[in-house]
Amino acid sequence: MPRAQHPPAAELAKAARSYRGFHWGRGPEKVSRVRVPHPVRAPRVLYQLGTLRAVEYECAKGAEGPAVYRHEFRRPFPRLAADPPGRRLFVIGGGFRVEDRGIVH
Secondary structure (H helix, E strand, C coil), X not given: CCCCCXXXXXXXXXXXHHHHHHCCXXXXXXXXXXXXXXXXXXXXXXXXXXXXXXXXXEEEXXXXXXXXEEEECCCCCCEEEECCCCCCEEEECCCCEEECCEEEC
């Protein structure tokens, strides 16, 4: 079995910058290696669960403690799909992006 490769330093630095921006200056407490089932990209076959109208997530931003943030999507709505075993979720399409201020259209 091939040995896992470490991500390039430039990718780690970019991820840390994105994290810091999204969390309003708060840096990551640690960087952990997470086992992601292969292939990392979406499987060739997904099944659609429905239209994704909103997403909620909990995180700490800036000097604030943890809070729950809710984002309601607008048209074009993304679709929520799963892999055939039903173990991974995928957000497909939609007119949004992730910026420092959060999920925006």
